[in-house]
Amino acid sequence: DGGITQSPKYLFRKEGQNVTLSCEQNLNHDAMYWYRQDPGQGLRLIYYSQIVNDFQKGDIAEGYSVSREKKESFPLTVTSAQKNPTAFYLCASSISVTALTGELFFGEGSRLTVL
Amino acid sequence: AQKITQTQPGMFVQEKEAVTLDCTYDTSDQSYGLFWYKQPSSGEMIFLIYQGSYDEQNATEGRYSLNFQKARKSANLVISASQLGDSAMYFCAMNNFNKFYFGSGTKLNVKP
Numbered sequence: 001d002g003g004i005t006q007s008p009k010y011l012f013r014k015e016g017q018n019v020t021l022s023c024e025q026n027l028n029h030d031a032m033y034w035y036r037q038d039p040g041q042g043l044r045l046i047y048y049s050q051i052v053n054d055f056q057k058g059d060i061a062e063g064y065s066v067s068r069e070k071k072e073s074f075p076l077t078v079t080s081a082q083k084n085p086t087a088f089y090l091c092a093s094s095i096s097v098t099a100l101t102g103e104l105f106f107g108e109g110s111r112l113t114v115l
Numbered sequence: 116a117q118k119i120t121q122t123q124p125g126m127f128v129q130e131k132e133a134v135t136l137d138c139t140y141d142t143s144d145q146s147y148g149l150f151w152y153k154q155p156s157s158g159e160m161i162f163l164i165y166q167g168s169y170d171e172q173n174a175t176e177g178r179y180s181l182n183f184q185k186a187r188k189s190a191n192l193v194i195s196a197s198q199l200g201d202s203a204m205y206f207c208a209m210n211n212f213n214k215f216y217f218g219s220g221t222k223l224n225v226k227p
Contacts, residue, residue: 042220101165
């Protein structure tokens, strides 16, 4: 079945460590996104990518990095520079960034906890 | 500036009754899309309904309908005949200027 796969589902990190969250989609979508969700709050955009080898910062990009070497993959690295990384991370994709009618398809999320 | 505003942090509704979740948005663009998502406690985001800014009729999907009032910039979600399984967080979102903006959500509790 087509969809978005995020891994790991749960991740624990010590302070000062970088961690990478995986996101893979087989929907043949051009656009991919990373969102952060804190308890009881909405989604905030970290990074998004419209095409391979191109990505843009969202509203809260500091302390995060991404790559888009393949259309199917959009990994997110949470670096040690991110001061408060404990959160729920959601990866999403859409047909294209400019298609207004295209809804976001989401993965099941990755819950990161800093010990 | 806040793009999407959901003013109801929490709502209660009796099973089998209808409920309206409020959403207002802010944009200077004429072309945009409005979406509603449901997030159960498991965390997954489930797409419910879409309304385009040029659509003249309100969108409907089963028990979900979107009350779109363009002049007021509101896009309220109406859930008819509430079910216990409707208990979840609900997010309004807008696709504008190549970004999706989300509101802070409304937690809906359906009482038996």
